[in-house]
Amino acid sequence: MNPNQTRKKDAESGAALDNKRIRSDFPILAQSINNHPLAYLDSAASSQRPQQVIDAIRHYYSHDHSNVHRGVHTLSHRATEAYEGTREKVRQFINAESTSEIVFTKGTTESINLVADSLGRDFSPGDEILISHMEHHSNIVPWQLLCEKNGTRLVVAPINNQGELLLDDCLGLISDKTRLIAITHVSNALGTINPVENLIIEARSRNIPVLVDGAQAIPHQAVDVRALDCDFYAFSSHKMCGPTGIGVLYGKQQWLDRMPPYQGGGDMILSVSFKETLYNELPYKFEAGTPNIAGAVGLGAAIDYLSEISMPAIAAYEAKLLTYATSAIGQLPGVELVGTAAKKAGVISFNIEGIHPHDIGTILDHQGVAIRTGHHCAMPVMEFFGIAGTARASLAFYNNEDDIDQLVTGLKLAIKMFQQ
Amino acid sequence: MSDKNRLMDLYRRSVLQHSREPKNFGRLESASLQAEGHNPLCGDKITVYLTLAGENIEEITFEGIGCAISLASASMMTETIKGKTILTAESTLSDVVDAFTHPEKPWDSDQHGELAALSGVRQYPSRIKCATLPWKTLSAAIAGNHQTISTE
Numbered sequence: 001m002n003p004n005q006t007r008k009k010d011a012e013s014g015a016a017l018d019n020k021r022i023r024s025d026f027p028i029l030a031q032s033i034n035n036h037p038l039a040y041l042d043s044a045a046s047s048q049r050p051q052q053v054i055d056a057i058r059h060y061y062s063h064d065h066s067n068v069h070r071g072v073h074t075l076s077h078r079a080t081e082a083y084e085g086t087r088e089k090v091r092q093f094i095n096a097e098s099t100s101e102i103v104f105t106k107g108t109t110e111s112i113n114l115v116a117d118s119l120g121r122d123f124s125p126g127d128e129i130l131i132s133h134m135e136h137h138s139n140i141v142p143w144q145l146l147c148e149k150n151g152t153r154l155v156v157a158p159i160n161n162q163g164e165l166l167l168d169d170c171l172g173l174i175s176d177k178t179r180l181i182a183i184t185h186v187s188n189a190l191g192t193i194n195p196v197e198n199l200i201i202e203a204r205s206r207n208i209p210v211l212v213d214g215a216q217a218i219p220h221q222a223v224d225v226r227a228l229d230c231d232f233y234a235f236s237s238h239k240m241c242g243p244t245g246i247g248v249l250y251g252k253q254q255w256l257d258r259m260p261p262y263q264g265g266g267d268m269i270l271s272v273s274f275k276e277t278l279y280n281e282l283p284y285k286f287e288a289g290t291p292n293i294a295g296a297v298g299l300g301a302a303i304d305y306l307s308e309i310s311m312p313a314i315a316a317y318e319a320k321l322l323t324y325a326t327s328a329i330g331q332l333p334g335v336e337l338v339g340t341a342a343k344k345a346g347v348i349s350f351n352i353e354g355i356h357p358h359d360i361g362t363i364l365d366h367q368g369v370a371i372r373t374g375h376h377c378a379m380p381v382m383e384f385f386g387i388a389g390t391a392r393a394s395l396a397f398y399n400n401e402d403d404i405d406q407l408v409t410g411l412k413l414a415i416k417m418f419q420q
Numbered sequence: 421m422s423d424k425n426r427l428m429d430l431y432r433r434s435v436l437q438h439s440r441e442p443k444n445f446g447r448l449e450s451a452s453l454q455a456e457g458h459n460p461l462c463g464d465k466i467t468v469y470l471t472l473a474g475e476n477i478e479e480i481t482f483e484g485i486g487c488a489i490s491l492a493s494a495s496m497m498t499e500t501i502k503g504k505t506i507l508t509a510e511s512t513l514s515d516v517v518d519a520f521t522h523p524e525k526p527w528d529s530d531q532h533g534e535l536a537a538l539s540g541v542r543q544y545p546s547r548i549k550c551a552t553l554p555w556k557t558l559s560a561a562i563a564g565n566h567q568t569i570s571t572e
Binding site for chain 1: 424426427430431436440461462463464465485486487488489544547550
């Protein structure tokens with residue numbers, strides 16, 4: 001049985017994933033940093049890539065590259081097949097109804113900007129966009145730009161001290177003027193998994209579209225956009241083991257159909273004359289210019305890779321590792337966890353009394369441990385907790401308890417150094 | 421240098437002491453000059469206050485939040501600058517920023533006294549801004565610049 005078949009069998013039988021074998025797929029993890037084995041705990045910023053993704057991109061550039069959608073020659077055909085093949089893989093991965101609803105973008109940020117620019121174009125002064133207090137800057141600033149442009153108002157739903165959305169308050173903020181609800185599925189700074197389902201049910205009854213920022217959810221759990229019934233779902237390839245520079249906007253056809261193009265250029269048109277230009281059909285209407293073809297190839301390989309392991313198996317594995325890590329870090333003297341929601345994905349944000357997060361980050365780096373420090377592009381969250389930033393360890397399915405132990409050893413050294 | 425020693429070279433005892441109990445920390449109500457500095461990458465903020473007596477910097481304090489490196493740098497800065505003329509202060513701060521940002525040059529310990537304890541930061545490109553933020557803020561205060569200066 002080859003490794004792929006073994007993986008499939010594991011997934012089908014519900015067996016725990018084989019972390020050792022998975023780690024061997026990620027060449028970057030097999031290195032030393034500052035004379036220590038690398039413990040990469042910064043996957044919420046960007047995940048690492050398995051050899052399968054690296055090979056797919058290499059193969060594409062070595063054998064299949066040309067421009068898509070416009071040539072009659074063999075290479076253009078192959079490139080188009082590869083590019084459109086990934087669109088179908090994405091459709092299956094998130095269970096969208098049609099590939100017309102899968103728009104390739106640069107990433108989550110561009111996906112959100114696309115909706116803000118296009119759907120938001122006919123929002124009026126006094127109309128409202130509802131977001132939450134725990135959004136990443138990329139789900140705040142595009143809406144602020146829109147508000148500046150056409151007088152729309154940004155309404156912010158509150159969170160509690162555990163870093164959970166106050167759902168009732170949030171529902172109470174939906175008004176007759178609400179034109180869109182934009183909310184993160186999983187908070188990058190706190191790890192909170194939001195009850196987006198409940199929000200969507202209420203929004204649906206009032207015919208208000210909901211955009212879900214899925215950047216931090218898509219690598220960690222199975223996402224079914226039809227079961228969620230969201231109107232838009234945005235995510236990035238690089239957080240799910242794929243290349244940087246490509247992401248996805250899922251949008252229900254009913255919205256995408258009526259939305260004007262986001263950018264103009266080649267590929268997004270049917271015909272151009274100086275009198276009249278006809279826009280292309282979905283999803284090409286939103287994909288102006290030569291796309292990131294190699295990025296799509298890599299994303300396709302990443303989806304294959306994740307699907308073989310199975311997202312439910314990844315979610316179950318990471319949940320266990322999160323419990324282990326939370327307990328190990330939480331027991332250290334002076335540690336305060338930031339974000340203690342009942343439902344969390346693999347993010348542990350924390351502060352240690354008397355040690356600034358940047359100093360923690362430098363000391364850990366010396367011991368081969370990569371974490372993120374700072375405000376994590378969520379300054380309103382930091383302001384809510386009255387802190388400048390946090391140290392954040394974030395998990396992926398290629399991490400294991402050894403990584404956590406190495407982190408804890410590093411933190412103990414930091415505490416000791418600062419107690420001198 | 422072993423890895424652990426390299427770390428100890430960054431976080432020398434005097435650096436940790438200054439960061440724990442910074443000198444001249446707090447708001448200076450009588451300040452005739454002040455400026456705010458910001459490192460948007462980490463959210464650190466610092467305000468530097470000065471009072472002048474003629475051409476002399478009579479008092480200098482700072483307040484804010486920051487990492488051990490930026491707090492120690494600010495604390496040592498106030499001790500270095502206090503009592504100097506504006507002209508000397510300007511030349512000192514320009515020398516210090518230059519020393520921090522040029523790791524290839526040898527550190528002139530005679531010239532910068534206790535600040536030598538911070539010279540280890542030059543091996544950490546991502547942390548040099550922590551050390552220079554207080555000095556750049558001081559420069560803005562002397563120049564009467566009321567806009568928040570930024571490391572970026």
